[in-house]
Amino acid sequence: MAKVPSPLDCACFNTRKTARVLGQVYDRALEPSGLKNTQFTALAVADAYDGISITDLSKAMEIERTTLTRNLKLLERDGLVKVGPGADGRSKTVILTAKGKRRLDGALPLWRQAHERMLREFGAKRWKSVQKELDAMRDRLHP
Amino acid sequence: MAKVPSPLDCACFNTRKTARVLGQVYDRALEPSGLKNTQFTALAVADAYDGISITDLSKAMEIERTTLTRNLKLLERDGLVKVGPGADGRSKTVILTAKGKRRLDGALPLWRQAHERMLREFGAKRWKSVQKELDAMRDRLHP
DNA sequence: GGTCGAATAGTGTATATACACGTCTTATGG
DNA sequence: CCATAAGACGTGTATATACACTATTCGACC
Numbered sequence: 001m002a003k004v005p006s007p008l009d010c011a012c013f014n015t016r017k018t019a020r021v022l023g024q025v026y027d028r029a030l031e032p033s034g035l036k037n038t039q040f041t042a043l044a045v046a047d048a049y050d051g052i053s054i055t056d057l058s059k060a061m062e063i064e065r066t067t068l069t070r071n072l073k074l075l076e077r078d079g080l081v082k083v084g085p086g087a088d089g090r091s092k093t094v095i096l097t098a099k100g101k102r103r104l105d106g107a108l109p110l111w112r113q114a115h116e117r118m119l120r121e122f123g124a125k126r127w128k129s130v131q132k133e134l135d136a137m138r139d140r141l142h143p
Numbered sequence: 144m145a146k147v148p149s150p151l152d153c154a155c156f157n158t159r160k161t162a163r164v165l166g167q168v169y170d171r172a173l174e175p176s177g178l179k180n181t182q183f184t185a186l187a188v189a190d191a192y193d194g195i196s197i198t199d200l201s202k203a204m205e206i207e208r209t210t211l212t213r214n215l216k217l218l219e220r221d222g223l224v225k226v227g228p229g230a231d232g233r234s235k236t237v238i239l240t241a242k243g244k245r246r247l248d249g250a251l252p253l254w255r256q257a258h259e260r261m262l263r264e265f266g267a268k269r270w271k272s273v274q275k276e277l278d279a280m281r282d283r284l285h286p
Numbered sequence: 287g288g289t290c291g292a293a294t295a296g297t298g299t300a301t302a303t304a305c306a307c308g309t310c311t312t313a314t315g316g
Numbered sequence: 317c318c319a320t321a322a323g324a325c326g327t328g329t330a331t332a333t334a335c336a337c338t339a340t341t342c343g344a345c346c
Binding site: 005007008009010011012013014015016017018019020021022023024025026028037038040041044045048061062063064108111112115116118121122126127129130131133134135136137138140141142143 | 148150151152153154155156157158159160161162163164165166167168169171180181183184187188191204205206207251254255258259261262264265269270272273274276277278279280281283284285286
């Protein structure tokens with residue numbers, strides 16, 4: 001008697017709703033910085049890989065390239081990044097402006113606080129394990 | 144020497160990107176049904192709790208009520224649900240139409256197939272464990 | 287050197303998401 | 317009964333997300 005799978009156990013649904021909740025939590029923590037969680041991540045990754053191309057950044061964030069293009073547009077509008085010509089006539093490079101760097105630096109302590117609270121309330125080891133499982137999940141199911 | 148936490152380990156970022164990837168996977172699987180994963184879930188939950196109110200449905204899906212209102216608008220536009228008056232003069236009830244029920248029934252096998260593929264490629268027991276961890280995470284961190 | 291496929295990027299369109307507010311309805315206390 | 321709080325909903329505004337296309341540029345091959 002195999003149980004019929006319930007849509008409530010859908011992997012998509014469950015990760016999505018968790019992402020929604022975490023998004024709210026982190027957005028509230030980041031609020032004083034004026035950054036949303038996605039923007040914070042984009043800035044952080046762009047800062048880590050300085051002069052990264054849009055496509056590479058989208059791969060690093062595992063986000064649709066065309067989505068990232070639009071997200072970057074907003075960051076550019078606010079003067080946080082500069083999207084300039086790449087090595088190639090095709091590609092473009094994403095660079096944090098001084099303002100962007102300051103903004104990121106201002107947001108980092110807020111994020112760290114939220115992160116540490118998460119580690120405290122959920123468990124650091126536990127999170128590490130979940131993170132690894134999510135990594136594996138993406139690896140196996142990648143579209 | 145405690146390590147400085149990296150934004151790449153952000154819980155929000157990691158669950159979000161996983162949700163993005165899974166969203167793509169499931170959306171492609173559901174594509175023949177004409178439903179997106181969120182719509183599929185909404186229909187499934189609304190069907191399970193027939194005549195549920197908008198607020199209660201939003202709680203069941205752990206989605207912002209105002210977001211759900213907009214999502215429901217699209218389902219209503221397509222004639223898949225009917226949002227009618229509730230027991231109360233304030234609340235409203237969400238009911239699947241016959242068309243909505245048919246649509247859901249048509250989508251279910253597609254979802255099931257994707258779900259089973261997921262269980263196969265990732266591991267059924269493993270998913271059950273991850274799901275439990277995600278539940279716990281939301282419980283502890285709820286905004 | 288011209289052609290053609292691959293790489294890189296942007297746009298049109300549509301859905302999803304959340305917050306701050308405003309509206310209307312019910313419940314509660316005097 | 318009335319005033320006020322609490323509950324349920326919708327809207328304005330803004331960001332996030334993805335797919336199908338289109339345009340441009342590089343590189344490889346003849």
